[in-house]
Amino acid sequence: MEGVLSIKQSEFYKEFESVDLKNTFVLNTKEAEDIWRTYIDENLKPFHSLDKTHWILSNSSKSIGTWLESYNNDNYQKVVKMLDLELDWNEDNILFFFMSPRFVIKTTYQDFKNAWINFLMCEDDSPVLVNKNINKNVLVFTPNGVIKEIASDS
Numbered sequence: 001m002e003g004v005l006s007i008k009q010s011e012f013y014k015e016f017e018s019v020d021l022k023n024t025f026v027l028n029t030k031e032a033e034d035i036w037r038t039y040i041d042e043n044l045k046p047f048h049s050l051d052k053t054h055w056i057l058s059n060s061s062k063s064i065g066t067w068l069e070s071y072n073n074d075n076y077q078k079v080v081k082m083l084d085l086e087l088d089w090n091e092d093n094i095l096f097f098f099m100s101p102r103f104v105i106k107t108t109y110q111d112f113k114n115a116w117i118n119f120l121m122c123e124d125d126s127p128v129l130v131n132k133n134i135n136k137n138v139l140v141f142t143p144n145g146v147i148k149e150i151a152s153d154s
Helices: 029-039 068-072 076-086 109-122
Strands: 004-006 025-027 061-066 094-100 103-108 128-131 138-141 146-150
Touching (some): 025 029, 029 094, 061 068, 061 076, 068 109, 076 109
Antiparallel strands (some): 004 025, 025 103, 094 128, 138 146
């Protein structure tokens, strides 16, 4: 696979050393920027620099649950059950976990569910999760612990 590095060989290896992930990779800077341009912002603006008219901030959203209490209490299954209940995603769907224009993790829904806490150890300040297979499902994990589902334009 070109342009990617196994999560276990990346700078994030410590956050993931306790879980077995076979389909989780960190994109190199060029790939991350290309994916960010495709799914988030053509101008590579970081999440917190997006203006209020940007589709992520202006499109309708709904809260599908919370993550912070489960994160603080190592309650993995509560969030997994909520995601499965709220989302119509398949285990092998390809996801992009966007931390910034330069840091994007490519994974599967199954790997994400197995390690969602580990992902949020890498970035818990509004990371964006996009399902490549179902563009209408874009999630933002807000710093106050809410998981928002946002209607995408695509």
